[in-house]
Every structure is written in structure tokens, then in C-alpha cells.
Amino acid sequence: MEQYAIKGGSPLVGEVEIGGAKNAALPILAASVMTDETVYIDNIPDVRDTNVLLNAMENVGVMVKRTDRHKITINASNINSLVVEDDNIKKIRASYYLLGALLGKYKHAEVALPGGCDIGCRAIDQHIKGFRALGAEVCIEYGLIKASAGKLSGSHIYMDVVSVGATINIMMAATMAEGMTIIENAAKEPHVVDVANFLNSMGANIKGAGTDVIRIKGVSRLHSTEYTIIPDQIEAGTFMFAAAITKGDVMVKNVIPKHLESITAKLLEIGCEVEEADDCVRVVSSKPLVHTHVKTLPYPGFPTDMQPQITVALALSKGTSIVTESIFENRFKYVDELTRMGANIKVEGNTAIIDGVAKYTGASISAPDLRAGAALVLAALSAEGYTTVDDIRYIERGYEDFHLKLQSLGAQIELIETERDFQKFKLKTG
Numbered sequence: 001m002e003q004y005a006i007k008g009g010s011p012l013v014g015e016v017e018i019g020g021a022k023n024a025a026l027p028i029l030a031a032s033v034m035t036d037e038t039v040y041i042d043n044i045p046d047v048r049d050t051n052v053l054l055n056a057m058e059n060v061g062v063m064v065k066r067t068d069r070h071k072i073t074i075n076a077s078n079i080n081s082l083v084v085e086d087d088n089i090k091k092i093r094a095s096y097y098l099l100g101a102l103l104g105k106y107k108h109a110e111v112a113l114p115g116g117c118d119i120g121c122r123a124i125d126q127h128i129k130g131f132r133a134l135g136a137e138v139c140i141e142y143g144l145i146k147a148s149a150g151k152l153s154g155s156h157i158y159m160d161v162v163s164v165g166a167t168i169n170i171m172m173a174a175t176m177a178e179g180m181t182i183i184e185n186a187a188k189e190p191h192v193v194d195v196a197n198f199l200n201s202m203g204a205n206i207k208g209a210g211t212d213v214i215r216i217k218g219v220s221r222l223h224s225t226e227y228t229i230i231p232d233q234i235e236a237g238t239f240m241f242a243a244a245i246t247k248g249d250v251m252v253k254n255v256i257p258k259h260l261e262s263i264t265a266k267l268l269e270i271g272c273e274v275e276e277a278d279d280c281v282r283v284v285s286s287k288p289l290v291h292t293h294v295k296t297l298p299y300p301g302f303p304t305d306m307q308p309q310i311t312v313a314l315a316l317s318k319g320t321s322i323v324t325e326s327i328f329e330n331r332f333k334y335v336d337e338l339t340r341m342g343a344n345i346k347v348e349g350n351t352a353i354i355d356g357v358a359k360y361t362g363a364s365i366s367a368p369d370l371r372a373g374a375a376l377v378l379a380a381l382s383a384e385g386y387t388t389v390d391d392i393r394y395i396e397r398g399y400e401d402f403h404l405k406l407q408s409l410g411a412q413i414e415l416i417e418t419e420r421d422f423q424k425f426k427l428k429t430g
């Protein structure tokens with residue numbers, strides 16, 4: 001089984017290019033089945049989650065052609081089934097986007113219940129509430145969510161919790177409903193806006209994405225488009241924190257600095273320098289890091305998907321920090337692994353109380369989920385000695401060429417399969 005072998009201690013220095021946003025790509029790929037015309041999408045990250053979704057789409061007859069690593073042509077005019085249940089699709093959270101897309105276009109969809117990272121209860125009640133409000137009948141049977149409607153009609157929907165997935169899913173279905181839908185208390189994440197822009201480029205009529213009220217006037221058909229996905233806010237944030245944690249100097253390129261404001265603000269608070277230009281940010285960490293407090297919140301708050309990365313930094317920062325996780329209740333599972341590397345963190349409910357230590361030391365650890373896995377790699381890069389990170393398949397779900405990008409910044413990290421590979425790595429880097 002593949003692992004990362006890491007020798008810590010080298011500051012990361014150099015430039016890194018950020019790819020397309022996974023969490024925008026997934027709904028955009030799903031939404032591309034809503035037209036019979038050909039859709040051209042650029043800047044798709046080549047990561048496991050997008051590839052699983054594309055395979056599932058191919059399995060129901062969607063033509064998917066990769067014209068280069070990040071460009072895909074999709075034609076869904078020959079869909080032959082509205083039942084999506086291949087073995088892999090249940091493992092990704094975003095499988096539910098096919099529900100909104102197929103329900104909108106064909107008024108019927110059956111999709112395997114979503115999985116995704118085990119970071120807490122991941123309810124889908126708000127998705128179901130939205131589909132029902134549009135006139136669909138929804139039930140869960142034999143591991144599938146089934147949604148069906150004679151016709152979809154616009155509705156006024158108030159979301160009880162701010163949910164990225166439910167906002168996007170309802171927006172997709174409502175795009176092809178009759179009349180006006182208003183989603184109140186909508187999620188405002190950049191990827192919600194990107195999906196709305198994509199749908200509008202196909203002829204949808206969506207206004208207000210990026211605010212908490214989205215208005216969607218249904219249209220009867222969507223057409224071909226060419227679209228480029230926005231840069232990945234979380235991949236960018238991860239490399240920004242990589243600079244902070246390793247005492248490095250990293251220019252993070254191809255980003256939208258506005259999307260990174262909450263991350264930049266926290267880096268400044270803990271003592272890093274951050275320089276912003278049009279489409280890049282440079283993070284320099286030359287002073288000892290200092291403590292701060294942070295609470296995860298829906299956008300524009302500090303993202304829950306950056307919580308493990310900031311915790312890894314705060315556990316190396318002078319003083320006591322408090323991290324409060326307000327989105328997912330089970331998102332501190334990696335703390336045990338970090339403790340084995342020397343961190344001093346106490347978790348009480350959704351709060352981590354962190355007493356900064358001077359350094360981490362290498363250990364043999366496992367990635368418990370996607371973002372925590374990446375954060376543990378950052379800890380290992382700053383640690384004294386050698387670390388192996390197991391279960392890196394989680395990291396590969398959302399980071400393209402993670403170890404190669406880190407290597408290009410001077411990190412001593414390699415993919416290994418056997419103990420012998422690890423010994424060779426040690427000889428090479430010793």
C-alpha cells in the first residue's frame with residue numbers, strides 16, 4: 001500500500017501553481033448532463049473524486065473525453081439510465097449532485113446515498129426538503145435516494161442550515177423548474193458562485209449567488225458552453241499554511257486572493273507576512289509563530305476544510321490557542337496522530353485547546369480524511385526526523401500531485417510502497 005515517506009526540517013521555498021477547485025468541479029461536471037449539447041470544461045483537477053464522478057457519468061451513457069489533463073468535453077445526449085449506483089460513487093459526497101442535475105433535466109433520478117470523508121454526521125435533509133418544495137417526491141430505498149416529479153415548480157425555500165451541497169443541488173434542479181425559485185439562507189462559498197456562473201453560461205437565469213438569497217427563474221432548456229473552473233481555495237490555503245508551518249517562503253500562484261481573505265487574516269495574526277498580487281499570494285514565515293483563536297464558519301468565515309491545517313500551525317505557535325469547529329462535529333480525529341508527533345492538544349466537544357510546543361518529531365501516522373491527511377503531511381514536513389503517512393488515498397481524493405508540488409518547493413517527500421523503499425529514502429536523505 002502506498003505511503004508518503006517524509007524527512008522533515010526543510011523550509012518550503014519557491015512557487016507553486018494551484019489547480020481548479022475540486023468542490024466547484026464536482027457540481028459543474030454533474031450539471032453538464034443538463035444539456036444535450038456538448039460542454040467544454042477547463043481547469044478540472046485530476047483528482048480521485050472528479051475521476052470517480054466522471055466514471056459514474058460514463059457508466060450511464062455520458063460521453064466524456066479528456067482533451068488534456070485538465071480539459072474535458074462532455075456530451076450527455078445519449079444518457080441511458082437515470083440510476084447511478086456504481087460501487088465507487090457511494091464513496092464520494094458529491095454523488096448527490098447528479099440527483100439535482102438529473103432531476104432538473106429528466107424529472108427523475110436515483111443515486112446511491114453519498115459517502116465522503118468521515119468528519120461527522122453529513123445529513124441530506126436540506127437537499128430533500130428543497131427537492132420536495134420544488135414538487136418532487138423523494139424517498140430512500142435500498143441505499144438509493146430516489147427523486148421524481150411530474151413537473152418541477154419554482155418555490156420559496158428557506159434553508160435551516162447553511163449548506164453548500166444543498167444550495168447547489170436545489171439551484172441545479174430549480175434551473176429547469178417552471179417559474180421562480182428563491183433560496184434563502186443560501187451558502188455563499190466561491191464554488192456556489194462558480195456553479196451559478198456555469199449554469200448561467202448554459203442559459204440559466206440565476207441571480208444573487210454569493211449572497212444569502214439566490215433567485216432562479218426556470219428555463220426549459222440549457223445549451224453548450226465553454227467554461228473554466230475557479231482556482232481551489234483550499235489547495236491554495238494548504239500551501240499557504242505549508243509555508244507558515246515549515247518557516248518557508250512560498251509564492252502561491254493562480255489564485256483569487258479575495259477567496260483567501262480569512263486564511264490570510266489568520267496567517268497575519270500568527271506572525272506570517274502575506275503579500276497579495278492580482279492572482280498570487282506570497283507567504284513568508286520568518287518569525288516565531290504566535291497563538292490565536294479561530295472558529296470555522298460558512299464563507300466568508302474561516303473554512304472548516306482549513307481547520308486541520310491551522311491547528312497544525314497553532315500547535316507550533318507560542319501560547320495557548322483555541323480552535324472551534326462549528327460545521328462538522330467529528331473533525332478532530334487527526335489530533336491523536338498529531339499528539340503522537342509531540343503536539344499538546346486537548347479536545348473537548350467541538351473545541352481544541354492547544355498549548356504550543358517548540359517542535360514536532362517524526363512518527364508513523366495515518367491520514368484519517370482528506371484535509372486532515374494533508375495537514376499531517378505539513379506537520380511531518382516541519383518535524384524533526386522521519387515520518388510515514390499511511391492511507392494517502394484520502395489525500396489523493398482532493399490534491400493533485402500533492403507530493404510532487406511539495407517536492408518542487410524543496411520538501412523531502414516520496415511515495416513509497418515497502419519498508420525497503422523507506423530504507424532507501426532514508427539512505428538518500430540521511
Ligand code: UD1
Pocket residue numbers: 023026093094121122123124125126127128161162163164165166187304305327328
Ligand atoms: C461541502 C464540501 C466540504 C466542506 C463543506 C463545508 C464538497 C464535495 N464538500 O460539503 O469539503 O467541508 O462543504 O464547507 O463540496 N447539513 C445538514 N443537512 C443537509 C446538508 C448539510 O444538516 O441537508 C449540515 C452538515 O451536517 C454540516 C453543515 O450542514 O454540519 C454544512 O454541510 P454542507 O455545507 O452541506 O457540506 P457539504 O456540501 O457536504
